[in-house]
Amino acid sequence: MQQPTLQMCRAQHEHHHDLSLSSALPNVRRVAALAALAWAKEAGAAEKREARAERTRMVRELDNVLHLPPRPDDRVLSENPDRGFADPDPSFEG
Secondary structure, three states: OOOOOHHHHHHHHHHHHHHHHHOOOHHHHHHHHHHHHHHHHHHHHHHHHHHHHHHHHHHHHHHHHHOOOOOHHHOOEOOOOOOOEOOOOOOOOO
C-alpha cells in the first residue's frame, strides 16, 4: 500500500475542516474535526517522508556525479520500526 502524499493529506485536511465548520449536524462536525486533526498529523508525517526521500535522492545523485560508492549511513530507514532499513544492504550477498 502506498503512503499518502503531502498534497493528498492537505486536501483531506481542508475538506474535513470545511465540513466541521459547515455541517448542520453536531455529530458530523465533531467527527469531521477529529478527521481534520488526523489528516493534519498525517500531513506532518508525509512532509517528513517526502523531505527525507528528496534528501536521499539528492545525495545519491551527487554521489553518481562524483562517482562515489554508496555510504552505509545513507540507507533509508523503514517506516516500520520492526523492519530496519527499507532498501536492501548492497554489501549483503545472501
